[in-house]
Amino acid sequence: xxxxxxxxxxxxxxxxxxxxxxxxxxxRTARRGMFLAELGMLLAIIGSMxxxxxxxxxxxxxxxxxxxxxxxxxxxxxxxxxxPQRTALSHSFGALAAALIGISxxxxxxxxxxxxxxxxxxxxxxxxxxxxxxxxxxAGKLQGLIRGYPITYRGQNVSNLLLLAGMLALIPFLMFVPxxxxxxxxxxxxxxxxxxxxxxxxxxxxxPVVIALLNSYAGLTDAAMGFMLDNKIQIITGSxxxxxxxxxxxxxxxxxxxxxxxxxxxxxxxxxxQAAGALESKKPIRQVSIEEAAEILGTARSIVFVPGYGMxxxxxxxxxxEVADVLKSKGVDVRYGIHAVAGRMPGHMNVLLAEANVPxxxxxxxxxxxxxxxxxxxxxxxxxxxxxxxxxKRLPGSPIYGxxxxxxxxxxxxxxxxxxxxxxxxxIDNELYYGDKTLMLFGDAKDTMIKLTAAxxx
Amino acid sequence: MIDIGLIGDLYVxxxxxxxxxQVISRVSPLLHTPLMSATNAISGISLVGSLxxxxxxxxxxSTLMGFIAVTASTINVVGGxxxxxxxxxxxRAGK
Numbered sequence: 001x002x003x004x005x006x007x008x009x010x011x012x013x014x015x016x017x018x019x020x021x022x023x024x025x026x027x028r029t030a031r032r033g034m035f036l037a038e039l040g041m042l043l044a045i046i047g048s049m050x051x052x053x054x055x056x057x058x059x060x061x062x063x064x065x066x067x068x069x070x071x072x073x074x075x076x077x078x079x080x081x082x083x084p085q086r087t088a089l090s091h092s093f094g095a096l097a098a099a100l101i102g103i104s105x106x107x108x109x110x111x112x113x114x115x116x117x118x119x120x121x122x123x124x125x126x127x128x129x130x131x132x133x134x135x136x137x138x139a140g141k142l143q144g145l146i147r148g149y150p151i152t153y154r155g156q157n158v159s160n161l162l163l164l165a166g167m168l169a170l171i172p173f174l175m176f177v178p179x180x181x182x183x184x185x186x187x188x189x190x191x192x193x194x195x196x197x198x199x200x201x202x203x204x205x206x207x208p209v210v211i212a213l214l215n216s217y218a219g220l221t222d223a224a225m226g227f228m229l230d231n232k233i234q235i236i237t238g239s240x241x242x243x244x245x246x247x248x249x250x251x252x253x254x255x256x257x258x259x260x261x262x263x264x265x266x267x268x269x270x271x272x273x274q275a276a277g278a279l280e281s282k283k284p285i286r287q288v289s290i291e292e293a294a295e296i297l298g299t300a301r302s303i304v305f306v307p308g309y310g311m312x313x314x315x316x317x318x319x320x321x322e323v324a325d326v327l328k329s330k331g332v333d334v335r336y337g338i339h340a341v342a343g344r345m346p347g348h349m350n351v352l353l354a355e356a357n358v359p360x361x362x363x364x365x366x367x368x369x370x371x372x373x374x375x376x377x378x379x380x381x382x383x384x385x386x387x388x389x390x391x392x393k394r395l396p397g398s399p400i401y402g403x404x405x406x407x408x409x410x411x412x413x414x415x416x417x418x419x420x421x422x423x424x425x426x427x428i429d430n431e432l433y434y435g436d437k438t439l440m441l442f443g444d445a446k447d448t449m450i451k452l453t454a455a456x457x458x
Numbered sequence: 459m460i461d462i463g464l465i466g467d468l469y470v471x472x473x474x475x476x477x478x479x480q481v482i483s484r485v486s487p488l489l490h491t492p493l494m495s496a497t498n499a500i501s502g503i504s505l506v507g508s509l510x511x512x513x514x515x516x517x518x519x520s521t522l523m524g525f526i527a528v529t530a531s532t533i534n535v536v537g538g539x540x541x542x543x544x545x546x547x548x549x550r551a552g553k
Contacts, residue, residue, distance in 0.1 A: 010506075014474075017500050018481060024493050025484045027549040034546065037500055038539050045535075048506040054513035059525045063512055067532020074533065075540035083491060086541065090498040090534050097504045097527035101511055104523040108516050116464065215494055222501050223471055229507045230463050236474040237503040243478030244497045248490060340487065347490025351545055359552030365487050 002050055009047025010233035016040030017237060021244075027360050044233055080355045081312050084344040085142040088211055091218040092135035098225040099128030103188065105228060111178035117228075118178040122171045124224035125184075126191045131217040133195030138210055141199070142344060148204035156201055163194050202263065204344075205386070209252040209263045211345045216245025248346045255340035255366075257392075257402035288439040290448065293415055294455035296439075297323075300377035300413075302333040304369060306406055307349055308342050310383020310418075311445055317356035319449030320382055324358070326456045335362055337369035337379070337406050339387035366406055373410035381408060381416045381432075383445050389430045414438045417448050492545045499538025505531035 016036045023033015054060070078086055102125035111118065140146040170187045174180060202210050223238025225231075253260055288296075297303060305324065311317055324334045336358060342349040350363055364372070373379065381388055384406075391398040392405045408414050414437050432438055441448060485493050508531050512524030 013503075018477060020500070021478075021481050021485070021493075021496065024489050024496065025486055027486065027488060027546070027551070030489060030492065030546045030549070031543065034496060034539065034542050037496065041500065041503070041535055041539070044503060044506050045509070048509045051510050051513075053510055056513050056515050059512045059521055060509050060528055063508070063525045063528025064532050067529040068536045070529070071533040071535070071537030072540060075537040075544065078541075080545070083495070083541070083545070086537075087491075087494050087498060090495075090538060093530040093533050094498070094501045094504055097508055097530040100523040100527045100530075101504070101507055104511055104516075104520040107523075108520055120464070211494070215497060218501055219497065222504055225504055225507055227464065227467050227471070229510075230467065231507055232467070232470050234503055234507060235467055235471045237500050239471050239474035240478040240481070241497045241501050243475050244482045244493060247479065247482045248494070251487075251490075345491060345494065347487060347493070350488045351491045351548070354545075354548040354550070357548075357550070360488055360549045361552050363488060 002052055006047045006050055007232070009043050009050075010231075013040035013044040013047075014233055014236045016043070017240065021240065080351055081315075082143070083351065084207065084211060084348060085139045087345060088135045088139035088142060088214065091211075091214045092132050092139065094218045095128045095131035095135060095221050097128075098221045099125050099132055099188070101225060102128055102228060106184055110181075113178070115175040115178050119171055119175040120224065120227050122174045122184065122187055124221065124228045125188055126167055126171070127217060127221040127224050129188055129191035130195035130198065131214060131221050133192045134199045134217070135195075135214050137196055137199035138207065138214060141202075141204060142207060150203040151200045156197075160194070160197050163190060163197060167191060167194060205341075206256075206263050207344050208341050208346055208348075209249055209256070209258075209260070212245050212248035212252055213260070213263075214245070216242050216249060219243070219245055252341055252346060255404060256400075257404065285433055285440050286438065288415070288441055290441070290451045290455050293439070293441050294452055294458075296413060296415065297327060297332075297378060297380070297452070298330065298456055300327075300332055302335075302376050302378075303327060304335045304337050304373065304376050304379045304408075304411065306337045306339075306379055306381045306384050306388060306408055307353065308339075308382065308384025308387060309344065309349075310385070312343065312349070312352050312383070314383065314445040316382065316445035316449050317352050317358075319446050319453070321353070321356045321358050322453045323449050323456065324362075326453055330456075335364055335369065335372065337364055337366070337373075337408075339366055339384070339406055342384060342387055366404060370407050370410075373407050376411035378413045378415060379408040379411040381414065381418075382449075383417070385418075385430055388432055390435075391429075391431055394431070408432070409435055409437060412437065415441055417441045417443070417445055419444060488549070489546075492542050495538055495542040495545065498534055499542055502531045502533075502535030502538060505535060 017040045020033045020037025023029045167190050219238045219241025223235050226234030338349045388406050388408045392400045392403040508527035512528045
C-alpha cells in the first residue's frame with residue numbers, strides 16, 4: 001500500500017517535470033513551468049521519506065541542511081559569467097551521488113545481486129565516476145584553475161581508447177565473476193582517471209559542447225542509478241536530462257560544423273596549421289575614432305550588435321545596452337545577433353544580455369539575424385571573433401571552414417570594437433578586419449562603450 | 459537471466475527519452491542556459507535514492523556514502539532551482 005502510494009507520488013512528479021520543461025519553450029511561461037518542476041521535486045522527496053526501509057532520519061536531515069547551505073550561495077552569489085562552471089560543478093555533484101550510491105550497493109550486497117544486477121551497478125558506477133572527474137576538470141578549466149587550452153601528448157587518443165576498452169571489458173568480467181572486488185574497484189579507479197583524461201585535451205572554446213555532453217552523461221548516470229535501484233522516477237528524469245544534453249551537444253556541434261568525435265579527440269585550438277598564404281596580402285585596416293563611430297551610429301536607422309565572449313570578459317554588456325538605449329531613443333532599430341557558440345555554454349550570451357536588461361525580443365539567433373543583415377545599416381561587433389570570420393565560408397583550408405557564421409559583412413558598415421588585432425580562440429586571423437566596409441574601433445570594450453554613449457548624447 | 463524489472467525499466471527509459479527529445483526540441487534557444495540549470499535541478503532526483511541509503515542504517519559505510527550523496531543531490535536541487543529562477547527573472551520583454 002505504502003509502496004503504491006510512493007509510485008503515485010513519483011508518477012505525479014514525472015508529469016510535473018515534463019510540464020516544467022515544456023514551459024521553457026517561451027520566456028513567458030518559463031517561470032511557471034519551473035514552479036511545476038519544483039512542486040514535482042517536492043512531491044518526490046516527500047514520497048521518498050515514506051520509504052519503508054528508512055529508520056533513521058538524522059543523516060538525511062544533516063545532508064539536506066548541509067546541501068542547502070552549500071546550494072544557496074552557489075546559486076545566489078555567483079556572477080552570471082560563472083554560470084558555466086557552476087553548471088559543470090553541478091554535473092559533478094550529481095555524478096558523485098550516483099557513484100557513491102552505486103559503490104554502497106555493491107559494498108552492501110556484493111555478488112548476492114546476481115550477475116545482471118552487478119553489471120548494471122558496474123555501468124552506473126563507471127558513468128558516475130567518469131562524469132564526476134570529467135565535470136570537475138571542465139569546471140576547473142572554465143574557472144581558470146586549470147589552463148584553458150588543450151593539453152595534448154603523443155598517443156593520447158590511443159591511450160584514452162585503450163582505457164575505455166579496459167573499462168568496458170571489466171563490466172562483462174564482473175558479470176561473470178561478480179565476487180571480484182578487485183575488478184570492481186579497479187573499474188572505479190579507471191573511470192575516475194578516464195574522466196580527467198577525456199577533458200584534458202579539450203580547449204576552452206569547445207566548452208559549450210563539453211558541458212552539454214557532460215549534461216548528457218549526468219542524465220545517463222541518473223538513469224543508470226534508477227535502473228540499479230529499480231526507481232522509475234530516476235529513470236525518467238535521467239532520460240529527460242540525457243536527451244536534453246544530447247540535443248544541446250548536437251546543436252553546439254552543428255553551430256561549429258564539427259562532429260562530436262572531432263570535439264573530443266581533435267584538440268581544437270592547440271596547433272593551428274594556418275592555411276599558408278591565407279593572408280599573404282595584408283591589406284591595411286581602417287581605424288575610426290570614437291567621435292567618427294558615434295557619428296556613423298547616430299545617422300543609422302538599423303543597427304545590429306554582435307556580442308562575443310570578449311564582451312562578457314570585459315563585463316561590457318551593461319555599457320553596450322546603454323549605447324543601444326541612446327540609439328533607440330533616437331528612433332534607431334536595435335537588434336542583437338547571437339551565435340549559438342558565443343559564450344561558454346549554450347545560451348550563455350542571452351543570459352548575459354538579459355542580465356544587462358536587454359529585452360529578449362531584441363535577441364536574435366543566427367538564422368533570424370542573417371537574413372536581416374543586408375538591410376542593416378551598421379553592425380557593431382563587440383568581442384566576437386571566430387563567429388564572424390568570413391574564412392569559415394571562403395577558406396577551405398581554415399580550421400573553422402564550414403562553420404556557420406553571422407554574416408556581418410552584408411551590412412552597409414561594420415564597426416569592430418576590439419582591444420587589438422589578436423587572433424580568436426581558434427587562433428586564426430580574421431579577414432573581416434581588413435574588409436572594405438570594416439572600421440576598427442580599438443580599445444577596451446567597456447571603456448569604448450562608455451565613451452560612445454557620451455559621444456552619442458552630445 | 460531475463461529480469462522482468464529491468465525490461466520494464468528499459469521501456470520507461472526509452473519512451474522517456476523520446477518524450478524528452480520532443481519536449482527539449484521545442485525549448486527556445488534563448489533559454490538554453492536556464493534549460494541546463496533546470497535539468498541540473500531535476501537531476502537532483504538522485505536525492506530520492508540517496509535518502510534511502512542514508513536513512514536505512516544498512517552499515518556505517520553505506521550511511522556515510524548516503525549522507526554525502528544526499529548532500530550532493532540537495533546542492534543540485536536547491537542550487538539548480540534557485541539559479542534557474544534567478545536567470546529566468548532576468549528575461550523581460552521590451553515595452
